Amino acid sequence: MDRGPAHHPLTMVSRGRRLPRSFFARDVLEVAPDLLGCTLSHAGVTVRITETEAYAGEHGDPGSHAFRGWTPRTAPMFGIAGRTYVYFTYGMHWMLCLVTGHDGGAQAVLIRAGEVVAGQDVAATRRPGVREREWCRGPARLATTLALDGSATGRDFCVPHRPAAGEPIDLVVRPPASPPDTVRIRTGPRVGVSGPGGDGAAYPWRFWLDGESSVSPYRPGVIRQRRRS
DNA sequence: GTTTGGATTCTCT
């Protein structure tokens, strides 16, 4: 398969249009790198995606939440591609995943980092005292800057949605403003995944744009010692 | 019912 810009899937999508479900209904290992450079808009802030991670779902990926099968929390991952899976972790952080692959395959792309390209004034109010470069440097920071939490999980972002007062705010994923920069895409082990799923040789499923300052630093997964009470 | 550990971030040294 030719992965050059001329035959890149994103060249088939009009600028400014949201990415169609067919873009997400592909294997997660194709979608994750293709999302680099795309923009994500929610609640008045637009972020250009610079780092993603692929999670292959129920079968064959021990690092995925879906590895143990369907649970109420992971239910959105088992739905159709083009929906969100927003989950809570470490007692304080929300993270955004985009569901991909065939229906029920439980594949998802974790959006790890990005660069704010619009709505800087809004972002600044959500990240007071934080330097702009750090606003979306890490999945939980990105979710905070985009005002994403559990109310956004399971939402279909492939269809236009005009929210009424009090309804969730629309989420939109659009293709890059310029042709995809496939040359700069790098791969490596996933961040913070403990156990076999964090094996970079078996699962080099983290993708980022080389040279981007917003890309989060790599940390291997660790088993934390529980605090004594 | 209890226990365990987490796809992280922030602060302090």
Place this chain on the structure above:
DNA sequence: GAGAATCCAAACA
């Protein structure tokens, strides 16, 4: 670099 913060989902008895 080390350690703390924080609470939920899932596993287990």
